[in-house]
Amino acid sequence: MKITLFTANQNRHNYLINLLSDICDELYVVQESRSIFPGVTAGHYPASKKIKNYFKNVIDAEKKLFGNSYINNKNVKLFPIQEGDLGNCSIELLSDFLKSDIFVVFGSGYIKNDLADFLIKNKTFNIHMGISPYYRGTDCNFWALYDNNPHLVGATIHMLSKGLDSGPILYHALSNIKKNPFEYTMSAVKSAFHSLSQRIKDKSIFDIRPEKQDKIKEIRYSKKQEFTEKAVEEFLNKKINLNIKNFEKKLLKDPFFLN
Numbered sequence: 001m002k003i004t005l006f007t008a009n010q011n012r013h014n015y016l017i018n019l020l021s022d023i024c025d026e027l028y029v030v031q032e033s034r035s036i037f038p039g040v041t042a043g044h045y046p047a048s049k050k051i052k053n054y055f056k057n058v059i060d061a062e063k064k065l066f067g068n069s070y071i072n073n074k075n076v077k078l079f080p081i082q083e084g085d086l087g088n089c090s091i092e093l094l095s096d097f098l099k100s101d102i103f104v105v106f107g108s109g110y111i112k113n114d115l116a117d118f119l120i121k122n123k124t125f126n127i128h129m130g131i132s133p134y135y136r137g138t139d140c141n142f143w144a145l146y147d148n149n150p151h152l153v154g155a156t157i158h159m160l161s162k163g164l165d166s167g168p169i170l171y172h173a174l175s176n177i178k179k180n181p182f183e184y185t186m187s188a189v190k191s192a193f194h195s196l197s198q199r200i201k202d203k204s205i206f207d208i209r210p211e212k213q214d215k216i217k218e219i220r221y222s223k224k225q226e227f228t229e230k231a232v233e234e235f236l237n238k239k240i241n242l243n244i245k246n247f248e249k250k251l252l253k254d255p256f257f258l259n
C-alpha cells in the first residue's frame with residue numbers, strides 16, 4: 001500500500017509521518033516548511049511577546065504528547081516546499097507523489113486548482129483540528145475553548161472538498177485527557193492521528209458512510225487575522241473549566257476517544 005500525505009514540519013506532523021509510514025509500504029510526503037518558533041519568527045503567526053508566550057505552552061504540550069519526533073523511516077520520500085507554495089503546485093510537478101492508493105491532508109496550506117480536483121476525485125481524507133460543522137476555519141480548538149465550549153474540542157476526519165473544512169464527515173476524534181487546555185487540545189490531535197492510522201490499517205475507514213455537514217449548526221468560522229494579541233491575552237487570562245460541559249454524542253459523528 002502507498003500513501004501520500006500533505007502536511008507541515010512541526011513535531012506533531014513528523015509524528016504523523018512516522019505513524020503512517022509504519023502501516024504502508026511507501027509514504028510520499030509533501031511537507032511545507034513553517035517556522036518552528038511561532039511568536040518569535042514572523043510567519044504563519046505574527047511575532048510578539050504575547051504570541052510567543054501562548055505558543056510556548058503549545059510547544060510544551062506538543063513535546064509532552066509527541067516527544068521529539070524526527071522522520072526516521074526509510075520508506076518515506078519527502079518533497080519539501082516553502083509555506084505558501086502548495087497553491088502553486090501542479091499535478092505535473094507532483095506527479096511522482098500522486099501514484100498512491102490513499103491520500104491524506106493534515107496541516108497543509110490551502111489546496112486548489114487541478115491538484116484539488118485530483119485529490120477530491122481520489123477521495124482524500126482530511127484531518128481538520130476542530131469539530132465541524134460547529135467550528136471551521138483556523139485555530140478552531142483555541143476558539144472553542146475561548147467560547148467556553150470544551151466539549152467541542154477535537155478533530156474532524158472528513159473527505160477533502162473545495163470548501164474549507166466543509167467536506168462530508170467520516171467521524172470525530174476527541175480526548176478524555178483533561179489536565180490543562182494545551183494538553184487537552186494536543187491530545188485531540190493525537191486521537192485523530194491514531195484513529196486514522198488504525199482505521200486505514202484495518203480498512204474500516206472505507207466502510208464509514210460520510211455525512212454531509214449541516215452549515216446551520218456553525219458556531220464560528222474563524223480566520224487567521226482574528227488570532228490577535230488581544231484574543232491570546234484574553235485566552236491566557238481565562239480560567240478555563242474543561243469540565244464545564246459534558247460531551248453530547250448527539251452532537252458528534254461516531255466519536256473516537258483517546259484515553
